[in-house]
Amino acid sequence: MTEPTAVPTVRFARTSDGLNIAFWTLGEGPALVQMPGFPVSHVRLEWQNAACQAYYRLLASGRTLVRYDPRGAGLSERIVEDLTIEGHVRDLEAVVAKAGIERFALLGPTHLGPAAITYAARHPERVTHLILWYTYARSADYSRSPRVEAARSLLEKDWELYTELEERRSAQPALGGYTQLLREANSAVGLRAAFAAIRTYDASDWLSQVTSPTLVLHRKDSRVLGVDVARELASRIPDSRLMLLEGGALAPFVGDVDAVIAAIDGFLSDSGRNENNPDGLTAREVEVLCLVAAARSNRQIAEDLALSERTVSRHITNVYTKIGAHSRAEATSYAIRHEIA
Numbered sequence: 001m002t003e004p005t006a007v008p009t010v011r012f013a014r015t016s017d018g019l020n021i022a023f024w025t026l027g028e029g030p031a032l033v034q035m036p037g038f039p040v041s042h043v044r045l046e047w048q049n050a051a052c053q054a055y056y057r058l059l060a061s062g063r064t065l066v067r068y069d070p071r072g073a074g075l076s077e078r079i080v081e082d083l084t085i086e087g088h089v090r091d092l093e094a095v096v097a098k099a100g101i102e103r104f105a106l107l108g109p110t111h112l113g114p115a116a117i118t119y120a121a122r123h124p125e126r127v128t129h130l131i132l133w134y135t136y137a138r139s140a141d142y143s144r145s146p147r148v149e150a151a152r153s154l155l156e157k158d159w160e161l162y163t164e165l166e167e168r169r170s171a172q173p174a175l176g177g178y179t180q181l182l183r184e185a186n187s188a189v190g191l192r193a194a195f196a197a198i199r200t201y202d203a204s205d206w207l208s209q210v211t212s213p214t215l216v217l218h219r220k221d222s223r224v225l226g227v228d229v230a231r232e233l234a235s236r237i238p239d240s241r242l243m244l245l246e247g248g249a250l251a252p253f254v255g256d257v258d259a260v261i262a263a264i265d266g267f268l269s270d271s272g273r274n275e276n277n278p279d280g281l282t283a284r285e286v287e288v289l290c291l292v293a294a295a296r297s298n299r300q301i302a303e304d305l306a307l308s309e310r311t312v313s314r315h316i317t318n319v320y321t322k323i324g325a326h327s328r329a330e331a332t333s334y335a336i337r338h339e340i341a
Contacts, residue, residue: 023068027060039194
């Protein structure tokens, strides 16, 4: 295993509500923004673990990886009142703006999956691909686990014992020094506030509005978040696929890391989804544009592609935004000029 080296230069972005968010970038090429593992995240300490560092280096191979700490944790501002989904969306907006990134793939893990879903649904013109790791749309699907409730109950009573047992519960023994990381990445007060906020997370209403190609990644043997949650998540997002990986570890760099990286790399490079299409159109948007140019109605397109009319309407809106069209006639003209139709 390669020995840990110096952490990439940590920079700070300022959110619209005045918070400082720590982040770093690594590599060159198309951007991949990995949202943090809220509420336990520390961009500097995580880099000091060889397994975690190796995972980040693999993610940054051939692309620009952006990694940041969320509000309330790590090197970002700690004293925070707003830990809602909207607060996390503001963190993401600030980081990509400071990094100068216009379009990017977005990786939303566990508790920030709902924020990733929300952002992707609102900004299809910016999110080329959405990757959801071991996550949910509504927190009730996570909180109903007896293991989760037991852990949170212990947090209320004994902070030191909670931090000692959390590594074992989360199946992260490969993250050497996890107890130290947990204690330095957050505090008992901070974690209690975070889990109180997490109980309110629900992005269910945004699922059908996500039009970016989406990959839902999950561990088969998870004892915290069942595979049924992942299946439901994938079934409710248009143009999505589900991939179940071996093991039960929460962290993507624990267990079969090669499988995780292969799944992400394969998804991001699959058929040149955006790279070979003009103006960043996804494969699904090209299909919809072809049918618009063929004078098919929204209802007929929905029937042809086995989608809802609402989803088709959103695809068309996204196509118009990307190509600068304002009508079906203009969209048809564009399709003909670019030899799509």
